[in-house]
Amino acid sequence: MIEVKNVTKKYGRKKVLQGVSFTANKGEITCLIGVNGVGKTTILNGIMNLTPMTSGEILIDGEKLTKESYEKIAFIPDAITMLPHMKIAEAIQFMKDFYNSWNDERAEELLGFFRLKKEERISSLSKGNVAKVNLLLGLALDVDYLLMDEPFSGIDIFSREQIADVFTSHLVEDRGVVITTHEINDIEHLIDKVVLLDDGTIVREFHTEEMREMEGKSVVDVMREVYRG
Amino acid sequence: MNYIKLLNFELSRFIKIYFVLIIITIISQLISTYSVAKNYMNQFNLAVYRDGISIEKYVEQFGQVSLMDLQHSGWFNLPIVIAAVTLLLYCFFIWYRDWLGKNTFIYRLLMLPTARINIYLSKATAIFLMVLGLVALQVILLLIEGKIFKWMVPANLRHDYSIMEYLANTVGDLYLGVLIPMNFIQFLIHYGIGFMFVFVLFTSILFERCFKWKGIIFGVVYALVSMSIFFIPFILEIIFAKRYLYPMELFVVEIVLGLIVTAMSIWIAHYLLNRKITV
Amino acid sequence: MKITFNKRDPVYVQVMQHFKEQIASGKYEPGQEIPSRRELANQLKINPNTAQRAYKEMEEAGLIFTEGNNPSRITKDEQVLRNLRTELIGEAVDTFIAAVKPVNIPMDDLIRLIKEKYEKQKGEHS
Structure with a gap:
């Protein structure tokens, strides 16, 4: 379980996050939703210790993040984090060199699934294919938790469909997944849990099926209540 | 192990520019050597065969040609300056390139399952190895340049230096004298101080990366504090206009202070990378 | 298999409804093998936990049955x-x-x- 406890983040005097608390469970897909610029990415960066939080605590399976944690929790940012001149094969080799949790078989499977060619340079790929390589580099790690920042934004519809397929496949099975998005429509049926952010705070946290069953509301209905006031 | 992998990676990221530097140095210095020897021989031929001056008289008047003459050649010194400036700029760029663009590689580096200080140490080592590599190249080039003189200039018109002799004569020289000191201790001092400065610079850069605008001030203050610590014996001597230490004592104190400054830089970098760094 | 889901009813209920219709109309025959929960999630583009829930509910309602580690089947109970x-x-x-x-x-x-x-x-x- 990923526990975010009372986390606050200030940039100078500007508060980006104010007492944010939520949990994301293993075996579930948790979706951080909010209109742009509400600190979704900051939360993921905070979980991965890529930027210091002003206060609060973040625990992964009850422990603070250490260097060993990066074998257990992977983050897929919204842009690929490999050097543009690298070939896909070189990017894969880089991951293989550093991570014990790298799973070569799965990497091969993903290459086939996304129809990517190893010899191509990242700089020569289409946006959609870059997004797929980016995803591959995270998904091929045998980690318990996967964080993804806006995996569906800025790419063509067919790439989106392919990426959505990943979520219903064994590639994600039994892992704890946290994704951020500002566009819920396509993936409403894919996610287990929703955490709604507004103005740096969490306004709602619920399971989607429970929300439908108990209140007969879709995720968009709840968002409408929250953001339209 | 991860440190070695990172080092290898850092080296490979600069290798193209580094090869260009090597090639520029080789070509430029060989041209320099050739033209110095050629000019000397042209002048010699003119003087002896046209003006009828005797060889002994010519040598007496104009001297023999030797590797020393290279030091006044622009083509010889220019690549040294270019390489030094490039590596100095790369000390900054080796960090800032990781934050550049949308594909910020720093995400990848910080999320590696390894102590983050390895990133810092591998970058520093990459700089050191590249500096030492160019110095080694210079030594080899000097040997080759000596050979070129032997081919082009008759023995009675040239003075052959061994490398050690040569270096003994370049002690005061701005470029070579600093780059290739005469003895091993001197070598350790030059490069020890140089590498200490690299560590201080790296830590100052990290201050900027952690705290942005405020970080620039922190970084500059840190660099000044480090320098003050290192130069404290000299500062005291100036203030009180009195020598407190014998040269040997001063030497030992400086080594200790240099190690302190280096250790402090690494420790602070370790703290910043783990607690304060931001992508 | 293709289902057009509405967004306000629980997805597992909609999946059950679909199965009931298929069984009642005879499109799924008694004893016929059905996809695993993973396959179902993938075919319908729904969350695997939801597919799991649908199967659990159908199993409890006796609509499908599972013997040991074999794939689940449509009930034969008249x-x-x-x-x-x-x-x-x-x-x-x-x-x-x-x-x-x-x-x-x-x-x-x-x-x-x-x-x-x-x-x-x-x-x-x-």
Whole structure:
């Protein structure tokens, strides 16, 4: 379980996050939703210790993040984090060199699934294919938790469909997944849990099926209540 | 192990520019050597065969040609300056390139399952190895340049230096004298101080990366504090206009202070990378 | 398999409804093997936990059964199948009545109309 406890983040005097608390469970897909610029990415960066939080605590399976944690929790940012001149094969080799949790078989499977060619340079790929390589580099790690920042934004519809397929496949099975998005429509049926952010705070946290069953509301209905006031 | 992998990676990221530097140095210095020897021989031929001056008289008047003459050649010194400036700029760029663009590689580096200080140490080592590599190249080039003189200039018109002799004569020289000191201790001092400065610079850069605008001030203050610590014996001597230490004592104190400054830089970098760094 | 989901009913309920219809109409035969929960999630583009929930509920309702580690199958229980048909027809008739009620048509006319239309549509389909 990923526990975010009372986390606050200030940039100078500007508060980006104010007492944010939520949990994301293993075996579930948790979706951080909010209109742009509400600190979704900051939360993921905070979980991965890529930027210091002003206060609060973040625990992964009850422990603070250490260097060993990066074998257990992977983050897929919204842009690929490999050097543009690298070939896909070189990017894969880089991951293989550093991570014990790298799973070569799965990497091969993903290459086939996304129809990517190893010899191509990242700089020569289409946006959609870059997004797929980016995803591959995270998904091929045998980690318990996967964080993804806006995996569906800025790419063509067919790439989106392919990426959505990943979520219903064994590639994600039994892992704890946290994704951020500002566009819920396509993936409403894919996610287990929703955490709604507004103005740096969490306004709602619920399971989607429970929300439908108990209140007969879709995720968009709840968002409408929250953001339209 | 991860440190070695990172080092290898850092080296490979600069290798193209580094090869260009090597090639520029080789070509430029060989041209320099050739033209110095050629000019000397042209002048010699003119003087002896046209003006009828005797060889002994010519040598007496104009001297023999030797590797020393290279030091006044622009083509010889220019690549040294270019390489030094490039590596100095790369000390900054080796960090800032990781934050550049949308594909910020720093995400990848910080999320590696390894102590983050390895990133810092591998970058520093990459700089050191590249500096030492160019110095080694210079030594080899000097040997080759000596050979070129032997081919082009008759023995009675040239003075052959061994490398050690040569270096003994370049002690005061701005470029070579600093780059290739005469003895091993001197070598350790030059490069020890140089590498200490690299560590201080790296830590100052990290201050900027952690705290942005405020970080620039922190970084500059840190660099000044480090320098003050290192130069404290000299500062005291100036203030009180009195020598407190014998040269040997001063030497030992400086080594200790240099190690302190280096250790402090690494420790602070370790703290910043783990607690304060931001992508 | 393709289901158009609405967004306000629980997805597992919609999946169950789909299975009930397929079973009642005979498209799924008794004893027929059905996809694993993973395959189902993938085919329908739904969350695997939701597919799991649908299967669990159907298993409890006796609509499907699992023996050991084998894939799940559609029930062979005649009683369950009969009940299912009755249930679905009942639901359909309820919906129908609710829709026709406001029109206030005499019962005899209604039954005649149903007979006519039903025969006609059957004829068109066969």
